Each structure stands twice: as C-alpha cells, then as structure tokens.
Amino acid sequence: MRRGEAIAQLGGGPTLIRLFVAEEDINRVAKGQNVLISLNTYPDETFEAKVSQVFPAFDAQEQSFLIEAEFISRPERVMAGTQLQANIIVGQKAQAxxxxxxxxxxxxxxxxxxxxxxxxxxxxxxxxxxxxxxxxxxxxxxxxxxxx
Structure with a gap:
C-alpha cells in the first residue's frame, strides 16, 4: 500500500428509493416500470428511476406495500432519508x-x-x-x- 492509495470504497452500490404504494394501486406496479422522482433537496428537477423490487407483503404499520426503485439518472448528492415525491408510470398513451x-x-x-x-x-x-x-x-x- 502506498500513500494516497484507496483502501476502501464506501457506498458504491446503487441508491435505493423506498416507496410505499397504496393497496388499491399495487396490482398496477411491476418490476421494470419507470418512476419519475422529485426530491425536496432538488425542487426544480425530476430524476428517472426504475422499479427494482415489489415486495409481496402488506406493511401494516405504513398501511401500504413497499417497493424499491433505483435511479437511472442520479442527482450528484443524495442524503439518506431525503423526502421525495414519486410517480410510477403504469401506462402511457399517445394523443390521449x-x-x-x-x-x-x-x-x-x-x-x-x-x-x-x-x-x-x-x-x-x-x-x-x-x-x-x-x-x-x-x-x-x-x-x-x-x-x-
């Protein structure tokens, strides 16, 4: 090992986005769907993500289902626990x-x-x-x- 050489890299994996989805909407959500994310720390920007996991168990404490998404276009700096708004694209129609x-x-x-x-x-x-x-x-x- 030489001076200035990295000995470890922290936080190298994808940034996971935890989303809670209402019971009446969960059947329309699937792995791979696009998600549009607005972070409170970047109020004038929208970031793209994809649903990476849909958990099949109802979360009684949150009264909803948990899903995870991963950023496609990630902001420069995201702090754990940042509040956000998410829109899961469950369908699109041209000229609607x-x-x-x-x-x-x-x-x-x-x-x-x-x-x-x-x-x-x-x-x-x-x-x-x-x-x-x-x-x-x-x-x-x-x-x-x-x-x-």
Whole structure:
C-alpha cells in the first residue's frame, strides 16, 4: 500500500428509493416500470428511476406495500432519508384526451360552458387527471362548478 492509495470504497452500490404504494394501486406496479422522482433537496428537477423490487407483503404499520426503485439518472448528492415525491408510470398513451379529475361530476359527467351536463366514458384516472375515451372533444369548454 502506498500513500494516497484507496483502501476502501464506501457506498458504491446503487441508491435505493423506498416507496410505499397504496393497496388499491399495487396490482398496477411491476418490476421494470419507470418512476419519475422529485426530491425536496432538488425542487426544480425530476430524476428517472426504475422499479427494482415489489415486495409481496402488506406493511401494516405504513398501511401500504413497499417497493424499491433505483435511479437511472442520479442527482450528484443524495442524503439518506431525503423526502421525495414519486410517480410510477403504469401506462402511457399517445394523443390521449385528459381533463382535470376535479371537473368530473358523479364520476362520469362534466359540465360544459353552455350549462349542458354530458356523460362521458372515462379511462385511466388518478387524483389529478382523467382520460376521456368518448363523449368529449378537445374543443369542448368545461366549467368546474355548474350553476345548478
């Protein structure tokens, strides 16, 4: 051994991201899916990761299922325990018509600017966005809270 020569390397493995997934969503999550990560320490950046492990046991303490992901594009510095937000990409569609979920009335109706209530067919949905499969055109104007 010579002066200045490394004798050990610490933390050389991948940085694991532990995510808790709600019971109603776990069946849509699979190993290899892409994940978009926003770290509180890098608020203006999004990092890519992949699901590396889906644990089959329900975590009673967290009331959810545990999965792990590994960074594809890793930030320069990540501290253990950093808080984050993650979006697991469970499906993608090109040219999908989506509306804010809060515009839905009774699950499958929307209010148009002309006060018409219209029933639509919905597809994929989350707490922010809902895919519209039929019953609405991109040019239709919606209102959030109808008068009646």
């Amino acid at each position: 018509l989506v509306i804010p979920t809060e515009y839905l009335l009774d699950g499958n109706q929307v209010a148009l600017a002309n006060q018409e209530l219209r029933t639509i067919e919905v597809g994929l949905s989350n707490d922010r966005w809902t895919e519209v499969l039929a019953g609405l055109e991109a040019t239709d104007e919606l209102i959030l809270k109808p008068a009646n």
